[in-house]
Amino acid sequence: MNIPSYMTEVGQRARAASRAMARADTATKNKALSLIAAAITRDADQLRAANQKDLDAARANGLASALLDRLTLSDKAIATMIEGLQQIVALPDPIGEISNMKFRPTGIQVGQMRVPLGVIGIIYEARPNVTVDAAGLCIKSGNATILRGGSEAIHCNQALAKLVQEGLTGAGLPADAVQVIATTDRAAVGAMITMPDYIDVIVPRGGKGLIARLIEESTVPMIKHLDGICHVYIDDQADVEKALKIAFNAKCHRYGTCNTMETLLVARAIAPQVLPELSTLYLSQQVELRADEDAYKILQAGAYPHLSSATEEDWKTEYLAPILSIKTVADMDEAITHINTYSSHHTDSIVTENYSRSMRFLREVDSASVMVNASTRFADGFEFGLGAEIGISNDKLHARGPVGLDGLTSLKYVVLGHGEIRE
Amino acid sequence: MNIPSYMTEVGQRARAASRAMARADTATKNKALSLIAAAITRDADQLRAANQKDLDAARANGLASALLDRLTLSDKAIATMIEGLQQIVALPDPIGEISNMKFRPTGIQVGQMRVPLGVIGIIYEARPNVTVDAAGLCIKSGNATILRGGSEAIHCNQALAKLVQEGLTGAGLPADAVQVIATTDRAAVGAMITMPDYIDVIVPRGGKGLIARLIEESTVPMIKHLDGICHVYIDDQADVEKALKIAFNAKCHRYGTCNTMETLLVARAIAPQVLPELSTLYLSQQVELRADEDAYKILQAGAYPHLSSATEEDWKTEYLAPILSIKTVADMDEAITHINTYSSHHTDSIVTENYSRSMRFLREVDSASVMVNASTRFADGFEFGLGAEIGISNDKLHARGPVGLDGLTSLKYVVLGHGEIRE
Numbered sequence: 001m002n003i004p005s006y007m008t009e010v011g012q013r014a015r016a017a018s019r020a021m022a023r024a025d026t027a028t029k030n031k032a033l034s035l036i037a038a039a040i041t042r043d044a045d046q047l048r049a050a051n052q053k054d055l056d057a058a059r060a061n062g063l064a065s066a067l068l069d070r071l072t073l074s075d076k077a078i079a080t081m082i083e084g085l086q087q088i089v090a091l092p093d094p095i096g097e098i099s100n101m102k103f104r105p106t107g108i109q110v111g112q113m114r115v116p117l118g119v120i121g122i123i124y125e126a127r128p129n130v131t132v133d134a135a136g137l138c139i140k141s142g143n144a145t146i147l148r149g150g151s152e153a154i155h156c157n158q159a160l161a162k163l164v165q166e167g168l169t170g171a172g173l174p175a176d177a178v179q180v181i182a183t184t185d186r187a188a189v190g191a192m193i194t195m196p197d198y199i200d201v202i203v204p205r206g207g208k209g210l211i212a213r214l215i216e217e218s219t220v221p222m223i224k225h226l227d228g229i230c231h232v233y234i235d236d237q238a239d240v241e242k243a244l245k246i247a248f249n250a251k252c253h254r255y256g257t258c259n260t261m262e263t264l265l266v267a268r269a270i271a272p273q274v275l276p277e278l279s280t281l282y283l284s285q286q287v288e289l290r291a292d293e294d295a296y297k298i299l300q301a302g303a304y305p306h307l308s309s310a311t312e313e314d315w316k317t318e319y320l321a322p323i324l325s326i327k328t329v330a331d332m333d334e335a336i337t338h339i340n341t342y343s344s345h346h347t348d349s350i351v352t353e354n355y356s357r358s359m360r361f362l363r364e365v366d367s368a369s370v371m372v373n374a375s376t377r378f379a380d381g382f383e384f385g386l387g388a389e390i391g392i393s394n395d396k397l398h399a400r401g402p403v404g405l406d407g408l409t410s411l412k413y414v415v416l417g418h419g420e421i422r423e
Numbered sequence: 424m425n426i427p428s429y430m431t432e433v434g435q436r437a438r439a440a441s442r443a444m445a446r447a448d449t450a451t452k453n454k455a456l457s458l459i460a461a462a463i464t465r466d467a468d469q470l471r472a473a474n475q476k477d478l479d480a481a482r483a484n485g486l487a488s489a490l491l492d493r494l495t496l497s498d499k500a501i502a503t504m505i506e507g508l509q510q511i512v513a514l515p516d517p518i519g520e521i522s523n524m525k526f527r528p529t530g531i532q533v534g535q536m537r538v539p540l541g542v543i544g545i546i547y548e549a550r551p552n553v554t555v556d557a558a559g560l561c562i563k564s565g566n567a568t569i570l571r572g573g574s575e576a577i578h579c580n581q582a583l584a585k586l587v588q589e590g591l592t593g594a595g596l597p598a599d600a601v602q603v604i605a606t607t608d609r610a611a612v613g614a615m616i617t618m619p620d621y622i623d624v625i626v627p628r629g630g631k632g633l634i635a636r637l638i639e640e641s642t643v644p645m646i647k648h649l650d651g652i653c654h655v656y657i658d659d660q661a662d663v664e665k666a667l668k669i670a671f672n673a674k675c676h677r678y679g680t681c682n683t684m685e686t687l688l689v690a691r692a693i694a695p696q697v698l699p700e701l702s703t704l705y706l707s708q709q710v711e712l713r714a715d716e717d718a719y720k721i722l723q724a725g726a727y728p729h730l731s732s733a734t735e736e737d738w739k740t741e742y743l744a745p746i747l748s749i750k751t752v753a754d755m756d757e758a759i760t761h762i763n764t765y766s767s768h769h770t771d772s773i774v775t776e777n778y779s780r781s782m783r784f785l786r787e788v789d790s791a792s793v794m795v796n797a798s799t800r801f802a803d804g805f806e807f808g809l810g811a812e813i814g815i816s817n818d819k820l821h822a823r824g825p826v827g828l829d830g831l832t833s834l835k836y837v838v839l840g841h842g843e844i845r846e
Contacts, residue, residue, distance in 0.1 A: 019763065023787055096786060102808060108797050110807045113785065117819050200819055221644070221820050242842035249844035340442065349838075362536065362837050363519060364446055374531050374840025383845070384533045384836060385525060396540050396623055397644050397821040401836040413807060413824040414785050415772075417797025419665035421672035422806070 001183055007191035010146055010179050011198025014119045017176035018144035022116050026093040028171050029139055036167030037085040040132070043163060044078050050159035051128065058126075058152050071126045071152055081132045084388065088136040091387040094405050095142040098414065107420045112411040116142035118200040120408060121192045122390075123214065125206045126150030131160045134203075135178045137390050139168070141408040144177045146199065148192060151184030158182065193218035203391045203403075208318075223403055225368075225394035227318040228258030228346040230376040233335040233361070234274055235352035236267035242373055243274055243351040248281040249375040250349065256320050258392060259347050259369075259379040263315060263325045265335045271328050272298055279304045287322045290314045294328040315342040332357050336364050343367055345394045347379035368394055368401035424606055430614035433569055433602050434621025437542045440599035441567035445539050449516040451594050452562055459590030460508040463555070466586060467501050473582035474551065481549075481575050494549045494575055504555045507811065511559040514810045517828050518565040521837065530843045535834040539565035541623040543831060544615045545813075546637065548629045549573030554583045557626075558601045560813050562591070564831040567600045569622065571615060574607030581605065616641035626814045626826075631741075646826055648791075648817035650741040651681030651769040653799040656758040656784070657697055658775035659690035665796055666697055666774040671704045672798040673772065679743050681815060682770050682792075682802040686738060686748045688758045694751050695721055702727045710745045713737045717751040738765040755780050759787050766790055768817045770802040791817055791824035 021029075040047065051073035058071055094114050101111030120143045124130045131149055138145035149157045161180035169175050181188050193202055193214055202222045204211045211224055232250050234243045250261035266274060275298045282289060283304065290310040291299055299307050314325040315338070329335045332350070339348050349371035350361040358372045369379040379402065381389025386404030393399045399407035444452075463470065474496035481494055517537050524534030543566045547553045554572055561568035572580045584603035592598050604611050616625055616637055625645045627634045634647055655673050657666045673684035689697060698721045705712060706727065713733040714722055722730050737748040738761070752758045755773070762771050772794035773784040781795045792802040802825065804812025809827030816822045822830035 019787070019789075022789070104806065104808055106801070106806065108794075108801055108806075110801075113793075115786075115789070118789070221818075239842065245842060245844050253845050349840075360446075363538075364442070366442075366445070366538070366541070367835065369836040369838065370536075371531075371838035372840055373842050374838050375844045377845035378529070378531055378533075378838060378840075378843070379836070383527065383529065383531075385527055395644075396833045400833050410819045410823050412790065413792040413802070415792060415794035415797050415801060417669075417772075417795055417801075419662065419668060419796050420801070421668050421798045422676050422800035 001185070003183065003185055003187040004191060006183070007188055007195065008198070010181065011119070011195050013176040014144040014146050014179060015198050017174040018116070018118045020174050021139070021142045021144050021177050022095070024142060024173055028173060029093065029142070030089045032139055032167045032171035032173050033085050033089045033136055035170040036132070036136070036164050037082045039163040039166050040078065040082055040160075043159075047073060047078065047156060047159050050155040053155040054153050063152065067126060067152070071128070073128050073156055077129050081129050084133050085136050088140050088388055091140060091405060093140065094409050101416070106422070107418060109416040111414055113414045114409045115412050117408055117410055118143060119198060120145045121148070121199040121202040121220065122146070123148045123189055123192065123202060123204045123206070124150065125210075126152040128153050128156040128160060130205060131157050131180065132164070133388065134390060135164045137388055137405060137408060139177065141405045143408055146179050146181065146192065148181045148189055154184050189214075190217065193220055196220045205391055221398075223391055223393050223395075223399055223407060225258065225344070225346060225392045227344045228260065229262050229316070229318050229342060229344040230259055230346055231263050231265055231339050231343055231348040232261050232376060233265040233329075233332065233339070233348070233350045234267060234270060235332055235350060235354060235357060236269040237354040237357070238270060238274075238351040239353050240270075240274055244278055244281065246349065246351055246373070246375050247278055250377055251282070251287060251324050252285045252322070253375070253377045255322055257377070259376050260320070261324070261376050262318055263327060263342070265338060266295065266326065266328050267332075267335075268294060268328045268330060271295060275299060275326070276302050282324065285322060287324055289324055289326055291326045292328055295326040318344070332361065336361065340366050346392070347371065347376045349374060349376050368392070424608070426606065426608055426610040427614060429606070430611060430618065431621070433604070434542070434618050436599040437567040437569050437602060438621050440597040441539070441541045443597050444562070444565045444567050444600050445518070447565060447596055451596060452516065452565070453512045455562055455590045455594035455596050456508050456512045456559055458593040459555070459559070459587050460505045462586040462589050463501065463505055463583075466582075470496060470501065470579065470582050473578040476578040477576050486575065490549065490575070494551070496551050496579055500552050504552050507556050508559050511563050511811055514563060514828060516563065517832050524839070529845070530841060532839040534837055536837045537832045538835050540831055540833055541566060542621060543568045544571070544622040544625040544643065545569070546571045546612055546615065546625060546627045546629070547573065548633075549575040551576050551579040551583060553628060554580050554603065555587070556811065557813060558587045560811055560828060560831060562600065564828045566831055569602050569604065569615060571604045571612055577607050612637075613640065616643055619643045628814055644821075646814055646816050646818075646822055646830060648681065648767070648769060648815045650767045651683065652685050652739070652741050652765060652767040653682055653769055654686050654688055654762050654766055654771040655684050655799060656688040656752075656755065656762070656771070656773045657690060657693060658755055658773060658777060658780060659692035660777040660780070661693060661697075661774040662776050663693075663697055667701055667704065669772065669774055669796070669798050670701055673800055674705070674710060674747050675708045675745070676798070676800045678745055680800070682799050683743070684747070684799050685741055686750060686765070688761060689718065689749065689751050690755070690758075691717060691751045691753055694718060698722060698749070699725050705747065708745060710747055712747055712749055714749045715751055718749040741767070755784065759784065763789050769815070770794065770799045772797060772799050791815070
């Protein structure tokens with residue numbers, strides 16, 4: 001297969017399909033989504049068989065068991081895909097929404113209309129459910145999409161692609177609106193990230209290494225985040241009970257997620273009060289603590305068994321593991337400065353009962369999600385009420401934070417005139 | 424001067440200043456803007472003297488007279504700068520606006536807060552008024568800015584920078600919030616577009632060649648447009664009087680602007696009715712017409728003196744001159760296809776009395792500004808009611824169309840909790 005010419009053809013077909021998708025009305029898009037859900041239900045056995053092929057090949061290649069887990073299309077994963085599609089059907093259609101139509105002194109009326117971005121490229125690892133989730137969100141938001149899943153999932157992704165395209169054509173939409181790349185050749189990824197004429201935005205979903213490489217080489221804008229170095233700051237006017245609950249939940253609810261706390265900041269005045277109790281909670285989960293000098297003394301006095309001294313490197317590290325760095329600070333100003341210096345601008349939370357500080361923290365912390373008295377684990381499209389999530393953005397331009405349907409759209413200006421000309 | 428280390432220092436100072444700007448309240452920012460206006464009024468003579476130095480050097484270097492015109496800081500230009508600052512004072516402060524705060528079933532309340540982007544880099548040609556306009560918009564939107572004006576205006580820009588910084592410090596804001604690059608070395612531009620750690624977005628203002636080069640090399644996101652190939656489509660159900668007014672105004676109001684019509688599309692059924700009258704109007708301005716076969720026949724029958732046959736190249740050309748390409752089309756579908764193929768996605772307008780077609784045109788034309796029965800010349804921040812304009816974007820991500828204060832901001836998520844944790 002000649003990859004550049006294959007990818008150009010895929011791109012051209014996607015661009016053509018995107019015009020039809022932009023025109024499609026809500027009922028048609030919902031019909032396609034429902035037909036896809038029905039086809040997945042009908043062909044579940046075939047999907048499992050295709051997935052088995054992928055799993056056999058992956059085992060033969062010695063894939064790690066965690067990756068095998070993610071690659072597995074369990075009954076529950078199939079049910080979740082179908083439920084996800086039904087949820088997307090239920091979401092309001094963002095396309096065509098007109099806002100702020102105002103008359104100008106010249107007589108024209110000016111406002112904005114929400115429109116699809118066009119063609120979305122999605123590059124992801126070996127998780128077959130992403131194929132259906134991403135296709136569903138792109139269909140509902142009136143975009144065409146080009147999907148490039150992990151090569152280990154190629155059989156299952158191809159089988160899913162067939163069902164998605166069956167749903168599209170069943171609703172009278174072009175099959176090319178969702179194309180799954182048919183090759184595992186890595187050159188296809190290189191082509192995708194350098195065809196701005198055919199792809200309007202790339203959403204990479206995967207490890208930090210993959211995304212860093214894509215950023216380096218991409219000439220197409222991306223909706224992405226590299227990592228989640230999230231903070232909880234326990235203020236000296238915190239409600240201690242809330243502080244304990246939040247600091248424990250933000251670290252221990254799940255270790256591998258990007259909205260997990262990696263560094264705990266504690267006001268020096270309250271540290272002796274909260275750290276001993278908190279360490280009891282962390283000990284129940286065998287969490288390793290890396291503490292600055294003041295925190296170290298307190299934890300050492302309590303004989304915390306998994307304790308070491310934090311270094312500069314710890315403030316910059318996303319552990320994704322039962323490890324937590326702890327730093328004591330003089331006050332909220334020092335906490336905000338630390339966060340704005342070391343945070344990955346993903347999610348940071350303050351625990352305080354002080355009104356003025358809560359307002360300042362919300363305004364001055366420069367992160368995609370800023371919270372008061374809540375666990376960082378809430379930074380998630382579903383928890384925020386977006387209905388579904390195509391990814392998370394730590395960037396400031398375009399979408400920021402969890403990205404739902406609206407993040408796959410943009411606003412254009414619309415002008416309603418009556419023959420006006422500019423004098 | 425060591426350019427890389429100088430630029431790194433400028434970037435670090437801007438980043439530090441951006442924190443203070445993000446915190447600044449409306450009254451403080453407005454005070455700075457008013458102080459700058461007062462300082463310009465007070466030091467108008469010194470500004471003219473600095474400008475004279477630039478003009479003398481430019482004349483000695485044989486600068487073209489059009490460029491000398493743009494470089495000249497006339498009394499009117501000074502008055503316009505002051506008026507511009509006063510208008511920015513009068514604009515509502517976008518920063519801190521909180522929207523869509525909604526309770527979620529978990530108990531947290533989630534919404535969005537409008538915040539500054541951080542540090543804006545502006546690269547522009549030898550127009551001293553841009554220095555003050557851009558500084559004013561960045562101050563009001565709570566951003567720090569690094570300005571790199573054309574080297575021909577260096578003396579005037581340095582003099583303006585001093586006054587801007589005087590206004591900032593007079594209001595208690597950091598002088599580093601507006602820095603004008605002190606060197607004419609082009610390496611400074613290369614440094615600006617490759618320091619994403621210190622600059623969040625670049626706004627290039629200049630010719631297509633400059634911007635194309637910057638896009639090629641920039642690793643910082645840009646708010647920009649390359650060109651304006653704008654269309655007016657005269658539908659066969661157009662009101663002929665409106666069509667004549669709009670098609671004449673869109674071409675002849677000003678030739679050198681990006682929202683000027685470059686290609687006129689006419690439904691074949693109405694072409695014999697509108698083209699002869701329209702050509703009389705164009706003849707009054709000696710507009711050269713490049714017509715497709717059908718339009719050519721009609722215009723030739725009227726003995727239009729400046730007539731030639733359009734080629735494929737004409738559909739792709741931004742003339743910025745009294746030249747217009749004309750294409751006849753079977754219907755609106757063909758017009759939309761032509762526009763979506765050849766338009767620079769800047770501004771396109773339909774003239775029609777048909778309701779359904781007007782709605783379809785608005786939705787299906789994929790441009791930053793789409794109009795019904797209005798001249799493309801209205802695509803402008805002031806005409807759209809944004810109050811002022813930092814630039815125009817033809818891109819789909821982030822800001823699209825004329826970019827005002829809001830385009831220099833982004834939305835972050837804010838969460839108000841009461842001790843909630845994720846179960």
